[in-house]
Amino acid sequence: MATSSEIRSAERSFxxxxxxxxxxxxxxxxxxxxxxxxxxxxxxxLFTSYLVYRxxxxxAFVEGSQxxxxxxxxxxxxxxxxxSLSMAMGVRAAQMGNKKLMVILLxxxxxxxxxxxxxxxxxxHEHWTNHEFPGPNFHFETGDPAHPATxxxxxxxxxxxxxxxxxxxxxxxxxxxxxxxxLVIAGSRGAFSPIYYSPVENVGLYWHFVDLVWIYLFPLxxxxxxxxx
Amino acid sequence: xxxxxxxxxxxTHVVPAxxxxxxxxxxxVLTLTTVLAxxxxxxxxxxxxxxxxxxIKGTLVVLFFMHLRYSPKLTIAAVIASVFxxxxxxxxxxTDYLSRAWSTxxx
Numbered sequence: 001m002a003t004s005s006e007i008r009s010a011e012r013s014f015x016x017x018x019x020x021x022x023x024x025x026x027x028x029x030x031x032x033x034x035x036x037x038x039x040x041x042x043x044x045x046l047f048t049s050y051l052v053y054r055x056x057x058x059x060a061f062v063e064g065s066q067x068x069x070x071x072x073x074x075x076x077x078x079x080x081x082x083x084s085l086s087m088a089m090g091v092r093a094a095q096m097g098n099k100k101l102m103v104i105l106l107x108x109x110x111x112x113x114x115x116x117x118x119x120x121x122x123x124x125h126e127h128w129t130n131h132e133f134p135g136p137n138f139h140f141e142t143g144d145p146a147h148p149a150t151x152x153x154x155x156x157x158x159x160x161x162x163x164x165x166x167x168x169x170x171x172x173x174x175x176x177x178x179x180x181x182x183l184v185i186a187g188s189r190g191a192f193s194p195i196y197y198s199p200v201e202n203v204g205l206y207w208h209f210v211d212l213v214w215i216y217l218f219p220l221x222x223x224x225x226x227x228x229x
Numbered sequence: 230x231x232x233x234x235x236x237x238x239x240x241t242h243v244v245p246a247x248x249x250x251x252x253x254x255x256x257x258v259l260t261l262t263t264v265l266a267x268x269x270x271x272x273x274x275x276x277x278x279x280x281x282x283x284x285i286k287g288t289l290v291v292l293f294f295m296h297l298r299y300s301p302k303l304t305i306a307a308v309i310a311s312v313f314x315x316x317x318x319x320x321x322x323x324t325d326y327l328s329r330a331w332s333t334x335x336x
Contacts, residue, residue: 021240022240026301029300029304030301030303030304030307033300033304033307033308034307037307037308037311040311040312040315041311041314041315041318044315044318044319045318047319048318048319048322051319051322051323052322052323052326055323055326055327056326070264070267074260074261074264077260078257078260081253081256081257081260082253084253084256084290084294085249085250085252085253085294087294088244088249088293088294089246089249092243092244092246092249095241095243096243194240194241195240201296204294204295205295208290208291208294208295209295211290211294212287212290212291215283215286215287215290216280216283216287218260218263218283219263219267219279219280219282219283220279223263223264223267223275223279224276225267225275226267226268
């Protein structure tokens, strides 16, 4: 049963142009989904470029992907999946009105988010110092004298897509961490209740979407092939 | 522990915590599977396996973590439509790129 403070919180958050809290909540969540669907097409453009260049320069992409650190990539995938669990449990705590648990779980989510960015930073540093960044300083060798690079110009395209796709993803992570931080501050002040928790639900949707993008980025960029270099 | 949401029977659908943990465990196992599968020599099927596993993982995230399974039909329809349009973008782009040389060099 809703407590009186929860009802006051809900009254503050109810806007007059909605007919009910249910309609207000479902509208907000549908709006968030609409935004995420534009994000699918936004990332979709990069995935389409990847598809076109991969089928055109497959060998160059294979050679580029040999430079990926599969262990760090897999660990980062696991970190993101853990962050999605803590986010989902945080939304659940908000639905049940357990403020303290919600704040703790959201802080854990932020921690996982920074963990992901830290590991990504280690990988970026490695690629940067190896000149695996497209541009005037780009330089590519397979590192295996028996199989020199067949097509470094097009491996540069692979790295261009790698930096663009993972960079855009990392940028989304930074925004996600900012949004979850906002939830922690507002939530610890008692802004949410089992009647009004749309911001928690919708930031959760955003966070899971960013996880979803990585679920595809990881196999496409890291796991192309291990046999050809 | 008293759980206030049990009285709010229509307003929210609170998913059991065990379900979330089960989804998480499945996602972790599938991540390990996709890494191991990438080391197997499957030729052209490596990418098929990788994308299949990614799609299973993505579907679990969308259905349960993102609550799509418990969402209004309007939301479900919008998400399906979005995936449909994404595939239109992929397929029309590829019909162009894969067939460009045909007019010059034949099939």
